[in-house]
Amino acid sequence: MRFRSGILPAALVATAALAPEAARASFLSGDALDTAAMVLAWIVIVVAPVIAIGLFLVVHVLPEKIAEKNHHPQQSAIKTLCFLSLVFGGMLWPLAWLWAYTRPVIFRSVYGTEKHEHYFVEMGERAAKGELDPLELDHLRDELADMAARGALPSKLRELPALVAQARPRAPAQPQAGAPATGGAR
Numbered sequence: 001m002r003f004r005s006g007i008l009p010a011a012l013v014a015t016a017a018l019a020p021e022a023a024r025a026s027f028l029s030g031d032a033l034d035t036a037a038m039v040l041a042w043i044v045i046v047v048a049p050v051i052a053i054g055l056f057l058v059v060h061v062l063p064e065k066i067a068e069k070n071h072h073p074q075q076s077a078i079k080t081l082c083f084l085s086l087v088f089g090g091m092l093w094p095l096a097w098l099w100a101y102t103r104p105v106i107f108r109s110v111y112g113t114e115k116h117e118h119y120f121v122e123m124g125e126r127a128a129k130g131e132l133d134p135l136e137l138d139h140l141r142d143e144l145a146d147m148a149a150r151g152a153l154p155s156k157l158r159e160l161p162a163l164v165a166q167a168r169p170r171a172p173a174q175p176q177a178g179a180p181a182t183g184g185a186r
Contacts, residue, residue, distance in 0.1 A: 077099075133172075
């Protein structure tokens, strides 16, 4: 390649002009450097471990929260496994995570449900208030009947079938005035 005679020398002059005069290891000097090092040391020694421990605890509680959200029937055991995982440095945490996400197939075959009894208490309260639609109410009645057919209901659920039998489903929502009708041929 051929360069014009003026471009290459101009580029070399510009590069030399922009180059620093002397290289420094830090932009701080003297007491400012000591203060910055002290602040950084305190952050690394005190703040970072506190944040790391907090994140460790939050992550180890996740399987318990997932089991509660999904109404897992064995959430007490999952909570215990989470605690043991904290004691053993996180070694059991993957097992708690997997257990929280699995469906308890054998539990359903024995007890007739895949849900914790808190789920049925909560749904029974909603049914008594008339907050369930007809499908949810029928499903709740069927599940309680299946559980009762397999054996004695837990003490918290013994009065629930009678309460649910008296419950009325939520009335369907009325369309707003002036709203276009849904359905029909298109």
